[in-house]
Amino acid sequence: MSSPLVGLLAAAAAATGTHLLWTATNDRPPAATGAVAPEAPLARLRRAGREWFVQAGLGDVALGEFAGVVVILAAGGAAVAYAVFGGVVPALVAGVFAGSFPIASYRHRRTVRLARAQEAWPRLIEEIRILTGALGRSIPQALFDVGRRAPADLQPAFAAARREWLLSTDFERALRVLKARLADPTADATCETLLVAHELGGADLDRRLLALAEDRIMDTQGRKDARSRQAGVRFARRFVLVVPAGMAVAGMSVGNGRAAYGSPLGQVLVVAALAMTAACWLWAGTIMRLPDEQRVFTE
Secondary structure: OHHHHHHHHHHHHHHHHHHHHHHHHHHHHHHHHOOOOOOOOHHHHHHHHHHHHHHHHOOOOOOOHHHHHHHHHHHHHHHHHHHOOOOHHHHHHHHHHOOOHHHHHHHHHHHHHHHHHHHHHHHHHHHHHHHHHHHOHHHHHHHHHHHHOOOOOOOOHHHHHHHHHHHHHOOOHHHHHHHHHHOHHHHHHHHHHHHHHHHHHHOOOHHHHHHHHHHHHHHHHHHHHHHHHHEEEHHHHHHHHHHHHHHHHHHHHHOOHHHHHOOOOHHHHHHHHHHHHHHHHHHHHOOOOOOOOOOOOOO
């Protein structure tokens, strides 16, 4: 057999073997190849709830503890409503409304914490840019040095990421810890920028961090202006609760107000008033809510 024919047969055999190996490892279903399956609705809801807790600074609070606080406040609100209105249905409605107060309180805490993080990130990004550029420090060292000077709410996350870096020397794992602890879109973008520069080289890292810092400054200023314009509206929103509560207490001392609350018609009107008060309170909070940035670089 001539040598050209042998070479052709060998090439054909090699190509056939390569094809068989490729199809054997890539024609499997996603579960067999390790691809990420679509997230179940319950798992997505659980992850969103845990992320919400982390953003509120309650990453170490168990869901059971949170549920206990809700139940206690709901029971207290129901007891007060029963003492005032003398009915079971108004007490249940008031209890459900009072049980929503911890959620509103933690949402406010989450908003404040995110606002502080948004105001701090442009400075942190600028410091990282200076340390990695002018001072020539490595990207991990610059990140964790800046983390020591971060706001108090952010320092535990940087400390956990630095501990992971010291134990594993795996920068990607350390950034994964940092992103999970912060649960912030700006932190995600910053970590991904630093990771790409660390793994592929950071020739243009200075320019990218500068652009990211400028973008965060513009977003922060816009949100601060929007919140300052809402100050009067937030103050007026409190009257949605104060005025009806004051009128209900005053009604008890006028004539047979306590007995009027206990009548069938009074109970219906009380329930309607409580429902409208809760609806107005929730609606006012909805129209004042600034849109949240969506996280993109999530696991």
